Amino acid sequence: MKRLRLAVLASGRGSNLQSILDECKKGTVNAEVVVVLSDKKEALALERAQREKIPAFWLNPADFAGKKEFEEGLLEVIAEFKVDYIILAGFMRVFSPVFMRGVKVPIINIHPSLLPAFTGLDAQRQALEYGVRYSGCTVHFIDEGVDTGPIILQAVVPVYDDDTEETLSLRILQEEHQLYPKVVRLLSEGRICCKGRKVIITGVREEKDCE
Amino acid sequence: MKRLRLAVLASGRGSNLQSILDECKKGTVNAEVVVVLSDKKEALALERAQREKIPAFWLNPADFAGKKEFEEGLLEVIAEFKVDYIILAGFMRVFSPVFMRGVKVPIINIHPSLLPAFTGLDAQRQALEYGVRYSGCTVHFIDEGVDTGPIILQAVVPVYDDDTEETLSLRILQEEHQLYPKVVRLLSEGRICCKGRKVIITGVREEKDCE
Numbered sequence: 299m300k301r302l303r304l305a306v307l308a309s310g311r312g313s314n315l316q317s318i319l320d321e322c323k324k325g326t327v328n329a330e331v332v333v334v335l336s337d338k339k340e341a342l343a344l345e346r347a348q349r350e351k352i353p354a355f356w357l358n359p360a361d362f363a364g365k366k367e368f369e370e371g372l373l374e375v376i377a378e379f380k381v382d383y384i385i386l387a388g389f390m391r392v393f394s395p396v397f398m399r400g401v402k403v404p405i406i407n408i409h410p411s412l413l414p415a416f417t418g419l420d421a422q423r424q425a426l427e428y429g430v431r432y433s434g435c436t437v438h439f440i441d442e443g444v445d446t447g448p449i450i451l452q453a454v455v456p457v458y459d460d461d462t463e464e465t466l467s468l469r470i471l472q473e474e475h476q477l478y479p480k481v482v483r484l485l486s487e488g489r490i491c492c493k494g495r496k497v498i499i500t501g502v503r504e505e506k507d508c509e
Numbered sequence: 510m511k512r513l514r515l516a517v518l519a520s521g522r523g524s525n526l527q528s529i530l531d532e533c534k535k536g537t538v539n540a541e542v543v544v545v546l547s548d549k550k551e552a553l554a555l556e557r558a559q560r561e562k563i564p565a566f567w568l569n570p571a572d573f574a575g576k577k578e579f580e581e582g583l584l585e586v587i588a589e590f591k592v593d594y595i596i597l598a599g600f601m602r603v604f605s606p607v608f609m610r611g612v613k614v615p616i617i618n619i620h621p622s623l624l625p626a627f628t629g630l631d632a633q634r635q636a637l638e639y640g641v642r643y644s645g646c647t648v649h650f651i652d653e654g655v656d657t658g659p660i661i662l663q664a665v666v667p668v669y670d671d672d673t674e675e676t677l678s679l680r681i682l683q684e685e686h687q688l689y690p691k692v693v694r695l696l697s698e699g700r701i702c703c704k705g706r707k708v709i710i711t712g713v714r715e716e717k718d719c720e
Contacts, residue, residue, distance in 0.1 A: 412643060414626050415626045427706075428660070430623070431647075431660060431662055432645070448640055449639070449642060459707075495638075495640055
């Protein structure tokens with residue numbers, strides 16, 4: 299099976315990028331991050347990529363005429379690297395429907411809640427304010443909505459009465475660092491397929507393929 | 510501490526009622542179901558109550574001029590029994606705001622999803638159609654919305670690719686039968702208190718009371 303080529307887009311510290319890089323380095327996953335892009339110059343994600351000699355690009359939104367042109371800029375760089383998947387790892391921008399239609403490979407995102415609960419920004423704070431007993435994280439395909447795409451995997455964490463946004467976020471983040479590499483591994487093994495909006499993981503419970 | 514007096518309202522087989530009755534019978538919980546009401550003549554819940562010599566009433570909505578009058582009828586019966594809590598166990602009616610303002614004791618409900626996801630009817634089917642990896646059940650206080658009140662406890666179950674509405678419902682129901690008696694136990698121990706819309710369980714993680 300061919301080695302998966304991944305583009306990772308990140309706006310921040312890139313800890314999810316790191317967990318994927320670590321998994322790839324172990325050699326247990328037939329995938330590699332071939333390019334990292336960020337909309338923030340100071341994103342630690344860019345440094346992490348450079349440390350691994352992975353091409354890393356900062357695209358400054360201010361250098362483009364508008365959202366459309368910025369997105370075209372992203373697509374142009376990504377196209378050069380012939381990737382199989384685009385992985386969002388804390389990329390703090392919502393793509394336009396035009397971008398979604400223009401992109402030729404699936405885009406995957408991780409969100410710090412048990413979707414469909416608590417979409418959008420500050421999911422951990424939303425969970426605390428609602429008063430749920432469990433939250434978690436969700437890796438999902440991106441569609442044209444915000445955090446509405448087909449769910450690949452989820453992980454659950456308890457929420458405690460004395461949790462703050464920080465303690466809950468950290469607990470969820472620890473699960474994210476397990477979950478995202480797990481999804482990359484499943485992708486690299488060709489075990490993820492979509493049936494309408496349902497995602498089937500083949501070879502987990504039963505050795506049956508999905509049509 | 511005084512023995513809690515519970516009214517249970519149910520429309521169906523009453524398996525959650527049974528799990529509460531069983532817990533009360535064990536004598537480990539300082540609570541008793543003092544009256545059971547149903548809007549369905551054939552509700553097995555009524556039989557379960559009669560078996561335990563608990564007063565059981567069928568109130569036929571058709572015998573009342575309207576929703577308001579039916580709800581007043583319910584309140585009238587409940588008032589006679591001087592209950593501390595009204596427990597909904599598969600009661601398939603949404604109360605009017607007028608009822609909610611008229612009732613003098615907290616109302617508690619169990620819902621077969623991890624609220625706030627999948628409110629309303631057919632929560633298990635909604636979860637399957639969305640494609641979540643985890644679902645569960647939620648015991649919550651009733652407010653004027655549908656399944657929007659403060660969450661007391663939740664329990665999580667996995668959702669499998671080959672689940673049907675029946676297999677998922679059964680898995681969730683098994684958790685419901687653990688969760689609802691657990692909430693009754695906490696209530697009878699006076700360990701549940703509300704802080705705005707957050708419910709605090711005292712004496713679980715830390716021995717601190719909530720103000």
